[in-house]
Amino acid sequence: MSDDSPAAVHRVGSRKPAATIYDVAEVVGVSPSTVSRALNKPGRINAKTEERIRNAAEALGYRLNPMARALLTGKTAMVALLVSDITNPVFYDIVRGAENVATDAGYTLVFAESHRRSDIEFATVERLQPSVDGVLVVASLLDEEQIAQLSETKPIVIALRRVDGIPHVVPNSETGLVQALDHLQELGHRSIGYLSGPTTFWANRNRWNILLEHAVAKGMSIVEIPPDDPVPNGGATRLRRILASGVTAIVAYNDLMAIGLISECKQEGVDVPGRLSIVGFDDVYGANLISPSLTTIDSSLGKVGAAAMSCLLAQVDGTTAYEPPELPTRLIVRESTTSLPS
Amino acid sequence: MSDDSPAAVHRVGSRKPAATIYDVAEVVGVSPSTVSRALNKPGRINAKTEERIRNAAEALGYRLNPMARALLTGKTAMVALLVSDITNPVFYDIVRGAENVATDAGYTLVFAESHRRSDIEFATVERLQPSVDGVLVVASLLDEEQIAQLSETKPIVIALRRVDGIPHVVPNSETGLVQALDHLQELGHRSIGYLSGPTTFWANRNRWNILLEHAVAKGMSIVEIPPDDPVPNGGATRLRRILASGVTAIVAYNDLMAIGLISECKQEGVDVPGRLSIVGFDDVYGANLISPSLTTIDSSLGKVGAAAMSCLLAQVDGTTAYEPPELPTRLIVRESTTSLPS
DNA sequence: CCGGCGCTGTCAACCGATTGCCTCGCCGCC
DNA sequence: GGCGGCGAGGCAATCGGTTGACAGCGCCGG
Incomplete structure (x- = not known):
């Protein structure tokens, strides 16, 4: 049976409009602002009301719209990760380390590749900046001035490269x-x-x-x-x-x-x-x-990615200054080295 | 000046607030709506006015705020890519193929990993859906019902797995x-x-x-x-x-x-x-x-990723139904097979 | 001379969530 | 009995951009 044939058919167009706090408010019989507070200022609202609101939100399958929040607060809860070449295995562990830290902190990771071209790198960071709270660039190809310029808009952290005046994470x-x-x-x-x-x-x-x-x-x-x-x-x-x-x-x-x-x-x-x-x-x-x-x-490299992301998030949250850990490198001896016959 | 002190220090807090169409409008002396039209409905506005607006926007370093647009239009120009394990090299080429297609089409790629757990996969898709226009899941671990359920909210495409009723891309x-x-x-x-x-x-x-x-x-x-x-x-x-x-x-x-x-x-x-x-x-x-x-x-796998993303974008744009190409697999003979001594 | 049309540009509502400020009602205390 | 205080919730403005409706204007034909 050749069941590998791709299925192009699909029932389209029947998508739900997604519940908003207005929908929840209407169901519960309160105002939207009360819903907002119930959901993210625990204690601000009467416990019983809060309970009813939470239940209604659950029942309606309500999900907060990150765009709407971002528009007002300026925080998108997204961070960008930029590498020069996805297929370079050097980056795999960095990506993974960074992804884990970002996800654990409740941030969504936006991923992009610069195809080893500094002009694309610059344009990509510029394009992404309005959507994210910060950018992590691995092994940036840009001039220090360009990096400094981008850094004026949103926090930026560089991994695997030392750049004066810009936070960076580099193993020793x-x-x-x-x-x-x-x-x-x-x-x-x-x-x-x-x-x-x-x-x-x-x-x-x-x-x-x-x-x-x-x-x-x-x-x-x-x-x-x-x-x-x-x-x-x-x-x-x-x-x-x-x-x-x-x-x-x-x-x-x-x-x-x-x-x-x-x-x-x-x-x-x-x-x-x-x-x-x-x-x-x-x-x-x-x-x-x-x-x-x-x-x-x-x-x-996994630790480099994790440390760089932690560093970035520390800046984004504006909390404590993050102190990057010491990241020593160490030799792993395998078969490609041997003693010289003296 | 001359602040050559080591990395940790960085002039924070001095970030520009980012120009808006209101800023541009004020500079040019027109209304914000005119700026909006000038920038994305070419011809709707007097050519000379449009020119002045474009110049001013350029001069102010204006970037459209994707959040604001998304809020009103419902289109975020982002798509999510979900894999079960970043460090599995099977996914590298898929990610790359998908990233290229998405970027070329003007979409930003959101990247996430499910750590090989179907519950995390489900929760992640759910969490990402409000932020993106569609989701591409590689080798999904979910039940068909779960996939169908997620598909009710936003378009979803599955790569490397055949799922009835859901668009999917699988090599033969x-x-x-x-x-x-x-x-x-x-x-x-x-x-x-x-x-x-x-x-x-x-x-x-x-x-x-x-x-x-x-x-x-x-x-x-x-x-x-x-x-x-x-x-x-x-x-x-x-x-x-x-x-x-x-x-x-x-x-x-x-x-x-x-x-x-x-x-x-x-x-x-x-x-x-x-x-x-x-x-x-x-x-x-x-x-x-x-x-x-x-x-x-x-x-x-690169083609699989590209085809899957094309398929997703076709749904998102709601334009023509995308017809996935035939993706045959083929044997590559190297050294690990040899003839049986008969 | 007047109606109407095309071209340009403005107005205002709207998307969904947040938040400062205000109100209302109730309690307790002097 | 009057007043302060506080808990609970509503109002409305706001973020940045989009868009339907409409207004002013110059021009054309009838």
Whole structure:
């Protein structure tokens, strides 16, 4: 039976108009304002009346119209979450963490994607702002001025990027990267390559700076392998350059690039980790599936999303200033790194 | 000035109140209704006046307040997308496809997760309905009655599940599954196991029914390996049962279960595909990363999401009845299947 | 010379909920 | 007995934008 055929037919047009406080008021025989108070100022109204109103509201299937409330109060109980690319697994846990916090706090999450274009990002935030109480942007591509400008309209929080004067939540990349360098040093590696990400990304520059500083301090040599392709797994095309550089281990900007590099190595017959040890960043879904499984740095993205959303809601509610927790990263050793045969 | 102090500080409270049509009207010297008409009924107003109004609106940074419009017109220009589990990669492409269509049509996407609980799913749809023009639910967990009930309030579309009387978009699993059976038969397999998913899932029963019908027709023997664990990768614990059953190939409910099974095989030293050929379903991210890479069935989830959203928007706009495209699935042969040594 | 028409723009009601202010009735206390 | 106080509920304005009804005006034809 081929029952997969899509059903286009449907009884349309028969939708109920949705009950309002006026309907409830009429049923109970009170004024709409009394209904409003009964429903959200417990105690303001006589207990018995309140009870009758609640029952009537229940019976009518009354739901508050968020638009109407928003119009008057200016609070929409919605927050926007903007990522540059939905299909990038780096964002999954962030989205989930943020969604949980928002939902628990009674906020509805509006979700949007900027398709990796800063102009779309700007326009999208602008478009969304009237509908939401605040915006959480993950790894924003905008200038600091643009962010500051958007911040004048509604609260905005940035995740995975440090922006002066704007609340942001960023895991501490240093702890994990230092652990990675220690790990590689213990394995006998002296010459490291950093497989760089998009040069405009704050996180990319940040990671490189940390690596540079600590590698030098540890007496290791390090070199940045610049990207020649802006797509995330553009790492694959750079294998030749890496081999030519003489490094024995690579720290990649992120797991996607590391995974791309491993694939390339497989194709070219380069042994990983025998010839080249590889460390990723983020521990995304898939990092432990690939063979060899990827040694990488866990940046607890779920917590980043949750913390960023908490930070945003704290601003929206205007209550206490939210103090972001320390979010250390840590190395997860798997199969893609091994000791250098000395 | 020169407030370069660290992140926590931020000039709060200094947010602009956002321009309204009243502000624009005052600047131009016309009435608010004229501004409204100028902005969204081109031609209704004198061209020069309209021009002046547009300029003033631009200068003031005027943005329409969607809440205000929604209150009167009943159209919010938002649609909700509900999935059961954000971290399930099956949904990524669906979300992306749906987001693109919604954004292109000028709709804002509200995103929510039901945490795999049908009660949360129901409550979430109910909560979201007043704010949106329609709801797209992916792989709904609800009864048909519940879905019908929700459908009375606002348009609803279901993806990845067939529901009588409710518009739905489902890829045709039959084409891909038949190809998989053909593929396995060519490789010499005569005895197949279906590694079943959650028994309550429509898609699970659907796939099993299709497999049963066609395997029998092809003269192959087939057996359903029931789940003993509701989590997606619960497949890992079932290896013993599979081996005991004597089948030489497994078709899994989805890639997650197939990947779990492969991991288990690795741990237990069972050769894949030498001892057991494995076919997944969905071709999610990661299916080609694992080793051996997974033979699976591509169900073009991006198109499913796009089609489902188009279907929803067609209902919302009340324009033409949307005719969902045929969405065939097809087999992708990789390394996890091989011929049976006869 | 007058009626009527088309073009522009204004008026005012309305969507649903919230909230400051007011009223009414009742109680208790001096 | 008079008055203050308080509990309970109503009135009406308000948020921002939309829209049907209508008014002023210039112009045309009869």
